[in-house]
Amino acid sequence: MQELNPEQIRWAVLIACLAMLIMAVFVITFVIYYQKKQLQQQKQMRDVEKEYQRILLETALNSEEAERRRIAQDLHDDIGTMLSLTKLSLNQHRKNSNQQTKDADPALQKVQSLLEDTIVQVRRITRDLVPTTLEHFGLVAAIEEFMNRLENTETLMLQFQCESDFIPRQPKKVELALYRIMQELVNNAIKHSRCDHISVCLDVKKGMLQLRVIDNGLGFDAPQTKTSLQGGLGLRNIESRLSVINGSVQYPDTKGDGFEAEVLVPIDKEYNKEGTSNEYPPLKAHL
Amino acid sequence: MVYLEFINKFTVSSLAVFVILIPLILSLSSYSYLDKAFRLLLTFLCIDLIIGLWMFHLAAYRSNNILLLNIFVPMRYMLLGGMFIHYFHSNRNRQIIFFSIIAFIPFTIIDVYTSNENLVDLHNHMVGRYSQVVESVLMILWVLLYFYEIIKSMVVKNITSYPFFWVCAGLLFFYSGNIFFFPFWYFMNKWENDLKLGLIEKIPYAVEIVSLLLFTIGIWNMRVQHARTES
Numbered sequence: 001m002q003e004l005n006p007e008q009i010r011w012a013v014l015i016a017c018l019a020m021l022i023m024a025v026f027v028i029t030f031v032i033y034y035q036k037k038q039l040q041q042q043k044q045m046r047d048v049e050k051e052y053q054r055i056l057l058e059t060a061l062n063s064e065e066a067e068r069r070r071i072a073q074d075l076h077d078d079i080g081t082m083l084s085l086t087k088l089s090l091n092q093h094r095k096n097s098n099q100q101t102k103d104a105d106p107a108l109q110k111v112q113s114l115l116e117d118t119i120v121q122v123r124r125i126t127r128d129l130v131p132t133t134l135e136h137f138g139l140v141a142a143i144e145e146f147m148n149r150l151e152n153t154e155t156l157m158l159q160f161q162c163e164s165d166f167i168p169r170q171p172k173k174v175e176l177a178l179y180r181i182m183q184e185l186v187n188n189a190i191k192h193s194r195c196d197h198i199s200v201c202l203d204v205k206k207g208m209l210q211l212r213v214i215d216n217g218l219g220f221d222a223p224q225t226k227t228s229l230q231g232g233l234g235l236r237n238i239e240s241r242l243s244v245i246n247g248s249v250q251y252p253d254t255k256g257d258g259f260e261a262e263v264l265v266p267i268d269k270e271y272n273k274e275g276t277s278n279e280y281p282p283l284k285a286h287l
Numbered sequence: 288m289v290y291l292e293f294i295n296k297f298t299v300s301s302l303a304v305f306v307i308l309i310p311l312i313l314s315l316s317s318y319s320y321l322d323k324a325f326r327l328l329l330t331f332l333c334i335d336l337i338i339g340l341w342m343f344h345l346a347a348y349r350s351n352n353i354l355l356l357n358i359f360v361p362m363r364y365m366l367l368g369g370m371f372i373h374y375f376h377s378n379r380n381r382q383i384i385f386f387s388i389i390a391f392i393p394f395t396i397i398d399v400y401t402s403n404e405n406l407v408d409l410h411n412h413m414v415g416r417y418s419q420v421v422e423s424v425l426m427i428l429w430v431l432l433y434f435y436e437i438i439k440s441m442v443v444k445n446i447t448s449y450p451f452f453w454v455c456a457g458l459l460f461f462y463s464g465n466i467f468f469f470p471f472w473y474f475m476n477k478w479e480n481d482l483k484l485g486l487i488e489k490i491p492y493a494v495e496i497v498s499l500l501l502f503t504i505g506i507w508n509m510r511v512q513h514a515r516t517e518s
Binding site: 012017032 | 456
C-alpha cells in the first residue's frame with residue numbers, strides 16, 4: 001500500500017460513496033413517484049371506463065324507453081283505433097240485427113264483450129309501456145295510478161305512503177328510473193314473495209329522494225341472489241338504472257320477516273325549483 | 288470504564304450498534320404481525336446486535352474482531368437475501384436468489400481463506416477482500432429487480448405504506464453507501480493499519496444508522512397495516 005496516496009483514495013471513496021447514495025435516493029424517489037403516477041393513470045382509466053359504461057347504459061335505457069314509446073304509440077294509434085272502429089261497426093251491426101230479429105245474438109254479445117276487454121287490455125298495456133301520468137303529474141301520481149291499477153285481487157293489500165309534503169319534480173330520467181324500479185320491486189313481490197301486504201313509501205331525506213318497498217312475504221338474501229347466475233336479473237337491473245342517476249339501493253335485514261328495499265337518489269335542486277306539491281292523500285287500497 | 292471510553296472515541300460506530308435496538312424492539316413487540324420475510328429480518332437484527340455487541344466488546348478491549356465480521360457476512364446475505372425469496376413473485380428470480388445464497392457461503396469461506404495467509408493467527412486476521420463487494424452487488428441487484436417487479440405488476444396500491452418497500456430502501460441505501468467502501472476494508476481494518484481515511488471512515492456507520500431507521504419505518508408500517516386490516 002506504499003504506492004497508494006491516502007488523500008486521493010479519500011476523495012475517490014468520498015465521491016463514489018456520495019454518488020452511490022445519491023443514486024439510491026434517486027431510485028427510491030423515482031419508484032415512489034412512478035408508482036403513484038401509474039396508479040393515478042390507472043384510476044383515470046377506470047373513471048373513463050366507468051363513465052363510458054354509464055353512457056352506454058344510459059343510451060341502452062333511453063333506447064328501451066324510445067322503443068316502449070313507439071310500441072305504445074303503435075298500439076294506441078293503430079291497434080286501438082282499429083279496435084274502436086271494430087267496436088263501432090259491431091255496435092252498428094248489432095243494432096241492425098236487433099231490428100231484424102228483436103233478440104240479441106248471444107255470439108255477437110260475446111264478441112262485443114271480448115272486444116271491450118281487449119280494448120281495456122290494450123289501453124292498460126299502453127299505459128304500462130309509457131307512464132304518461134309520470135311525465136305530466138310526477139312520481140307521486142304515477143305510483144298512485146300504478147297501485148290503483150293493481151286493484152284486482154282480494155288477497156293483496158297495497159299501501160302507498162308519501163311522508164313528505166313536497167316531492168320536487170326531478171329530471172325525466174330520474175323519475176322514470178325510480179318509477180321502473182318501484183314497478184320491478186312490486187312485481188317481484190307479487191310474483192315471488194307470496195306476500196299479502198306491500199307498502200311503497202316515498203320521502204325526502206337529507207337532500208335525497210327515498211323510495212322504500214316493503215312486503216311481508218318470504219323474503220330473500222338480496223346480495224346472494226344478485227350474484228347468482230339463475231336469479232338476480234331484476235336486482236341487477238335496478239342497480240344498473242341507479243348507476244346512471246347516481247343512486248344507491250340497500251336491502252336492510254328484515255330478519256326473515258318479509259323483504260325491504262331502500263332506494264336513495266340525490267335530489268337535483270337546480271332542476272325544478274318550484275316543484276310539485278304532493279296534493280294526493282296517502283292511498284290505502286284494500287284489494 | 289473501557290466501554291465508555293470506546294464510545295467516546297468512536298461515537299458513530301458505537302451508535303450504529305445501539306440503533307439496532309430500535310427496529311429490534313419494534314419487531315419483537317409486533318412479532319405476531321410479521322410475515323416470514325420480516326421474521327428473517329428480525330433474526331438478522333438479533334444476530335446483528337449480538338455480533339455488534341461482541342465486536343464492540345472486543346474492540347473496546349483492543350482485540351481483533353474481524354473474524355466475527357467474516358462469519359457475519361454470509362449470515363447477513365443469507366437472511367437478507369432470503370427475504371426476497373418470500374417477496375418475489377417470479378419463480379425464476381426466487382431460484383436465482385436461492386442458488387446465489389448457496390453459492391455465496393463457500394465463496395466467502397474461500398475469500399476469507401485467500402485473504403488470510405495464516406488463518407490460525409487471529410491477532411492479524413483480515414476481512415475478506417471480495418465477499419462484501421459481491422454481496423453489495425447482489426443485494427443492490429435484488430432490490431432493483433424487486434422495484435422493477437412492483438412497478439410492473441402494480442400489485443402494491445400505496446407504496447409509501449408498503450412495509451417491504453422501506454426495507455428495500457434501507458438495503459439499497461446501506462449497500463449503495465458501502466459498495467465503494469468495502470474494497471478498502473481489507474486495507475483499513477488490519478492491525479498495522481497503513482490506510483487512514485479520517486472522517487470518511489464514519490460513512491458506513493452513518494449509512495447503517497439510516498438504513499436501520501428505514502427498516503424501522505418498514506416494521507412500523509407492517510404494524511399499521513395489520514391494525515388497519517383488523518379494524
